[in-house]
Amino acid sequence: MSELRIGIILGSTRPGRKGDQVAKWVLEQARKRDDATYELLDLADFDLPHLDEEVPPSMAQYTHDHTRAWSETIDGFDGFVFVTPEYNRSPSGALKNAIDFLYKEWNNKAVGFVSYGAQASGLRAVEHLRQIVGELQMADVRASVGISLLTDFEGYSVLKPIPHHEAPLGVMFDQLVSWSGAMRSVRAGVLAAA
Numbered sequence: 220m221s222e223l224r225i226g227i228i229l230g231s232t233r234p235g236r237k238g239d240q241v242a243k244w245v246l247e248q249a250r251k252r253d254d255a256t257y258e259l260l261d262l263a264d265f266d267l268p269h270l271d272e273e274v275p276p277s278m279a280q281y282t283h284d285h286t287r288a289w290s291e292t293i294d295g296f297d298g299f300v301f302v303t304p305e306y307n308r309s310p311s312g313a314l315k316n317a318i319d320f321l322y323k324e325w326n327n328k329a330v331g332f333v334s335y336g337a338q339a340s341g342l343r344a345v346e347h348l349r350q351i352v353g354e355l356q357m358a359d360v361r362a363s364v365g366i367s368l369l370t371d372f373e374g375y376s377v378l379k380p381i382p383h384h385e386a387p388l389g390v391m392f393d394q395l396v397s398w399s400g401a402m403r404s405v406r407a408g409v410l411a412a413a
């Protein structure tokens with residue numbers, strides 16, 4: 220069986236974003252492991268406009284190159300880590316939009332979360348994301364990590380995560396890899412029944 224592929228999705232595209240530091244830290248920690256291939260997917264590289272496909276994504280009748288490129292990328296992964304900021308108690312619009320673009324590419328795959336924010340380490344964004352991924356038939360793992368702009372960033376600008384985060388991040392990866400592997404069987408069953 221081929222190695223599991225986990226995509227770490229950087230959910231902020233804002234100029235001056237802090238999310239790039241958080242996502243790179245997640246990738247560094249992931250690459251200490253040997254249980255999957257981990258890759259960073261920066262939403263800024265995909266340059267998605269606001270959803271501009273006429274047919275609902277569940278029909279997979281994509282007409283734009285940017286949608287096809289995003290679809291092919293997400294299709295190739297078994298599981299994901301959504302690295303999300305908290306904007307007005309929710310995930311970023313950029314991340315929600317990128318999620319909305321697709322449907323089947325997310326189905327029956329596992330997902331974990333790393334959030335960051337000023338007030339509650341972005342955990343309220345994660346709670347919203349758990350509702351969203353349920354609609355996409357994704358399996359969201361229990362463990363997550365919340366990074367605080369107040370205590371994990373030096374001078375509110377340079378990421379220096381407290382060592383305490385590494386253990387729960389490891390648990391999140393353990394759960395994510397386990398469920399990403401299990402969901403391959405679910406996808407194989409869905410295809411066989413089609």
Ligand SMILES: Cc1cc2nc3c(=O)[nH]c(=O)nc-3n(C[C@H](O)[C@H](O)[C@H](O)COP(=O)(O)O)c2cc1C
Pocket residue numbers: 231232233235236237238239304305306307308309335336337338339340341368
């Ligand atoms: C539009 C906007 C809304 C925000 N709302 C919240 C919020 O509700 N709760 C919170 O803890 N931080 C909030 N913040 C602070 C962000 O979490 C913080 O600026 C973070 O760095 C944003 O991620 P980014 O730098 O990767 O874009 C908000 C920031 C922005 C830009």
